[in-house]
Amino acid sequence: MTETRELETASAIDWIFGPLVQPQTWLNVLYLLVSFPLGVVYFVVLTTLFSAGLGLSVVFIGLFLLIAAFAAANVMADLDRVVLNTLADAAIPSRPAMDKPAGNVLKRFEALVRSGRTWKRVGYLFVRFLTGIVSFTLVVALLPAGLALLTAPLTYELVPLMIGTGRVSTFDEAIFLCCFGAIFTLVTVHVLNWWTRVCVMFAARMLA
Numbered sequence: 001m002t003e004t005r006e007l008e009t010a011s012a013i014d015w016i017f018g019p020l021v022q023p024q025t026w027l028n029v030l031y032l033l034v035s036f037p038l039g040v041v042y043f044v045v046l047t048t049l050f051s052a053g054l055g056l057s058v059v060f061i062g063l064f065l066l067i068a069a070f071a072a073a074n075v076m077a078d079l080d081r082v083v084l085n086t087l088a089d090a091a092i093p094s095r096p097a098m099d100k101p102a103g104n105v106l107k108r109f110e111a112l113v114r115s116g117r118t119w120k121r122v123g124y125l126f127v128r129f130l131t132g133i134v135s136f137t138l139v140v141a142l143l144p145a146g147l148a149l150l151t152a153p154l155t156y157e158l159v160p161l162m163i164g165t166g167r168v169s170t171f172d173e174a175i176f177l178c179c180f181g182a183i184f185t186l187v188t189v190h191v192l193n194w195w196t197r198v199c200v201m202f203a204a205r206m207l208a
Contacts, residue, residue, distance in 0.1 A: 019189045024089060028196040029143070031087035032135035035199070038083065039132025042076050042125040070118055077121040080128065081207050090200045092208055124206035131199055138195060142188040149181025 019025045046069060053065030084090035095117075152161055152174040161168040161177060168174055 017186070019193055020186065025189055025193055027087045027089070028193055029139055031083065031196060031199075032139050032192060034083065034087070035128070035132040036136035037132075038080065039129040042080075043129035045072055045076065046122065046125055070122070073118065073122045073125055076125055077207055080125070080203065084200060084203050088196050088200050090203060092200075092204050095208065120206050124203070127202075131202070135195065135199065138192060142191065143185075146181055146185035146188050149177050149184055152177035152181065 049065055049069035049072060053062045053069055056062035056065060078094070081090075081092050081094065085092055148155075148159075148161070152168065153171060155161075156168045156171075156174040156177075161174070168177060
């Protein structure tokens with residue numbers, strides 16, 4: 001009975017505090033940081049190609065631009081899968097390359113448009129712009145705040161820290177902020193890991 005209780009206690013402690021020292025947590029943070037620039041690139045490339053392709057659809061070159069947009073979407077989706085598998089340990093399997101349809105440009109364009117896989121990837125990449133913003137915001141808002149609170153006893157005389165409407169002016173107040181910062185940082189790590197899992201599950205559904 002004692003061994004069971006010790007195991008349960010150790011498991012609970014590992015679940016609560018383990019993420020702080022697990023390398024995967026900080027790889028997840030790195031993934032969340034790079035999500036923003038990747039999302040911006042995906043959005044800009046697809047928006048430019050689709051806008052130009054639709055605008056020039058009255059002439060033949062528009063079809064080539066739209067085909068290029070779908071081809072770029074496939075390449076960027078594969079890149080995002082590699083980034084997820086490398087940093088977030090997603091283990092999303094790669095799918096076989098789509099068969100190139102036979103026929104002229106119109107036939108190839110029609111095959112791409114009719115493919116549900118194509119639209120899933122395009123939709124995923126556009127949503128990645130939004131998830132990238134959320135990911136980057138979570139990291140740059142939460143982790144620095146936690147670090148500032150944790151280091152309050154060392155910095156409160158140099159950097160203005162506020163509790164309510166008053167400035168932290170004593171070491172005891174700084175220690176209180178430090179304790180709160182430890183809890184805040186621990187919660188932050190769990191939130192970032194949770195959000196990474198949400199991103200992985202979404203990607204697995206859209207890219208697998």
